[in-house]
Amino acid sequence: MKYTIGISVLVLLLGGFAWIVFVGERAPGVEFGPAPDSWVDAASASAVGQRDALAANEPDASRRVDPATAPDEPRVGTDDSAIAQLSGRCVDENGNPLAGCVVRLHGWGINQERLDAYMRDHDEVAWEDPLDVTTGADGCFVVEFVPPPPFQFMLSVESTDHVPMQGHWSEIAAGMRKDLGDLRFLRGSRVVGRVVSETGVAVANVDVAFDWQDPRGRDAVFAQRPDVLPRTSHNLRANADGTFAISGRMQEGRWAVVVRDRELIEPKTIELSSARDGESIQIVVAAEDDSQIIRGIVVDDLGSPIARARVETLPRLRSTSWLNETGRDGAFVIKRRAEDSANAITIRLRADGHEEARSETPIDWGTHDVRIVLHRGLDVEVCVRSTNGVPIAEYGLRLFPEPGSPKSRSSRQSKVRNRGVHAGGVTTVTGVLRGTNVLIVEPKGTRWQRSAMRRFEVTDSGAPRQYVELMENVSRVVRVIDAGGTPVAGSQCVLVEALSDTPLDDSTNIVEVESLQFDRRPNRALRVDDAKTNERGEATLTGPEQVALALLVRGSHVPVCRQDVRLDVGQGPIEVTVSAGARIVGKIGPAELITQLRIQAGLPATGELGEREARRAPGVLLVRRDGASRQEFPRDGTQRIADDGSFAIDAVPPGNWNLALVSSRGSGFGGTTSRVEVAALRNLEDGATRRVDLDLSGHLRGTLSALVLLDGEAFGEGRVICEGSGHDRANGRHNITRSLRTDAAGRIEQLVAPATYTIHLEVADAKTKSRLRFRAPKQIVVAPGAKVQATISVQTVTLRIVVRDSKGEKATHVRLVAKNAADDGETLLPDQDDDGVIRARLTIGTWRLQVLHADLYDPQKAPKLERQFETDPGAWARAHHDVARIQLTHSRTDEIPVVLPASAGF
Secondary structure, eight states, X not given: OOOOOOOEEOOOTTTOOOOEEOSSOOOOOXXXXXXXXXXXXXXXXXXXXXXXXXXXXXXXXXXXXXXXXXXXXOOXXXXXXXXXXXXXXXXXXXXXXOSSOEEEEEEEEOOHHHHHHHHTTSOOOOOOOOOEEEOOTTOXXXXXXXXXXXXXXXXXXXXXXXXXXXXXXXXXOTTOEEEEEEEEOOBEEEEXXXXXXXXXXXXXXXXXXXXEOOTTOGGGGGSOOOSEEEXXXXXXXXXXXXXXXXXXXXXSEEEEEEETTSOEEEOSEEEEOTTSSEEEEEEEEOOXXXXXXXXXXXXXXXXXXXXXXXXXXXXXXXTOOSOOBOOTTSEEEEEOOTTSOOSOBEEEEEOTTBOOEEOSSOBOTTOXXXXXXXXXXXXXXXXXXXXXXXXXXXXXEEEEEOTTSTTOOOGGGGSOEEEEEXXXXXXXXXXXXXXXXXXXXXXXXXXXXXXXXXXXEEBTTBOOOEEEEEOBEEEEEEEEEETTSOBOOSOEEEEEEEOSSSOOOTTOEEEOGGGTTTOOOSSEEEEEEEEEOOTTSEEEXXXXXXXXXXXXXXXXXXXXXXXXXXXXXXSSOEEEEEOOOEEEEEEEEOHHHHHHHHHHTTOOXXXXXXXXXXXXXXXEEEEEEETTEEEEESTTOOEEOOTTSEEEEEEEOSEEEEEEEEEEEOSSTTOEEEEEEEEEEEEEOXXXXXXXXXEOGGXXXXXXXXXXXXXXXXXXXXXXXXXXXXXXXXXXXXXXXXEEEOOTTSEEEEEEOSEEEEEEEEEEETTXXXXXXXXXXXXXXXXXXXXXXXXXXXXXXXXXXXEEOTTSOBOOSOOEEEEETTTOOEEEOOOOOTTSEEEEEEESEEEEEEEEOXXXXXXXXXXXXXXXXXXXXXXXXXXXXXXXXXXXXXTOXXXXXXXXXXXXXX
């Protein structure tokens, strides 16, 4: 189906006419400083990137577009029933209507998976963004369009003197009407600037990003948000003279400054005020030193440059936070920062359709002529036909390395390719990697079923033509009834294809073809079709003829898995009888525990919860194990515990289960969920009710009140990791990990589960951009309901370790590991400097220093050892060699000599 898109309507209550505005972003009219010749300022299309506005900026729900001017509800059955509508009113900070606001809607494909699914039964989407519309004196606007199903949408609204606003929707349904209410614009500042080096020289073509810092912190992302927000991010590239200008105004507050691929000196942040109309800033980056840069080119075995090859360093550079890829000319640049080791590095290259390659030897910094060759994948012919040999011409296919193999590394490998009409049913797939590959053919339309997975080998000489036979689709009704013959509505019936010899059961995980490459769960099956039963208990499923499949039926009853289902065998509906299952009801006490669990999840102690909040409320879950497999019920999540501690779980499969108490902690980034099994339920029977009342006083949270000191100073605004062992009624002990943060005075006061805790302080090391973890010498015991007062004190020592090989020469390309004698905790020490010296920080106590075998630093030998680690549990331990045993005290300040043993290859 082709989409003719682009109806936009501007409703002007007073004027009765529309202004048509040219499409495209225009340079801001900056009233101070020289404006650059050109700039790029691209908004993030991610909903996550749209941070909350301040509460005062949320739309006024009481303001609505005048019904007299808004189009009628979509008329089902007429041509305009698919037209979606976004409407609203632009107002200033005082609530007055804003005229002249430009409203733009941009649509584009949401992701490859949704596009692939849509394209199986439809033609390619033909989309044009609607024309811009401009508000009149009343500030109102209406935008109408026909949304293609696989599209996402960005609405941008701009006012010359205000901060632009944006909204993002991952999907808009056909015929949807959405009134956005009042869009309250903020006053903001215009920002221009220049990027220079430390010496004041302009730096050209630098990518700069600005990210608004919500004063409510990271948890603000999880708050209820309006659909349209003031813009919170800007990304641009400086001009040839280093200048740049931000499109539109930026809201007041603190903005983080990020410079890609250059070391930012200053400013790290900027503060903007709406009281100032404009700001001119200077961004200073470190001057580049060619002796600290590696340059090279990536080509294929014919010498042609390879664009978008992924460049990785071994070991990974600590300063790297960007994905490094080659340019159109195949060129790449790797830059060393102060926190990176000066040692030579190995470069690993990966590119779609090419075999992976590494540099033959480590490459020194300052090398500018690196040339790495990636061998092209091979061509494989695919011929698709029916079971009687008739060619099938219109299809696409997925061809990717065996899931779980070292060559299965990117979701781009499993995307649909070669989609189109292929004469004689034959197409040639290029860039197929050597080794085991998986082929799946997806025909166009509904006549033919997607092929089963086909595995084949590709060697240096290629692979024979792959012949794939497609089965015709057949449809069959499935009828779900209970033991008394009554139809069951609302059951989800899923037809699946087994992916291995592992028997399927009612707990089988359903996998979509798009995620097949990376889903390694053992009990899994590939979805073929699904439908929900109607009031007659019936659902129609479509699948291939002549193929035995499995049928999973899930709903408000015990789940059922029926094997060897053939849609083309038999007459009439496939009848499935389901049982009611067991019912578990009970109550958990004391009430104080439920209150504590709500509070630790960031919820009010009592009262109703919204849908988002309810996900963090305390609940219960059933768990059972069969060997290595684990089954949970309900499959769709926990059953919430009421404020009085009561709970109920219906349709439980008979047998033995453990009841787990589920609790959450935190409401934003870093939030966690824990499960503690609190009761064993044996011999549950179908149709029976089991009552379970539990006194979990032993799980009452205690209060940890502590002063935390690091080297005698308050550990203010620091991260404290508590690792403990608590009680699990069903299985004995269970592990607990808590992450706490001290206040400015180094104090913590938190509810924690009863346990014996080992304490670690986590410290960010500015030089290495890594996190150091220091273990406290004493454990802390927290009893149920008790308050523990403690002082947590950690003492560290800074060391200078001089590393030499067995011949007495300085050793620089090596990593040492320190193991604490008290708990055998392992710490990877920093890299050596050019003189073979390591500067490390460890806690006082006894430590063993070890070195990893030299072969692990050899790019040719390392892959073999890494594969050995996966199959031999003892190989990793044998790769460690003792080099020294040291006792650290408060007074220990001298340097420590270390000689690497010849037995370790040094």
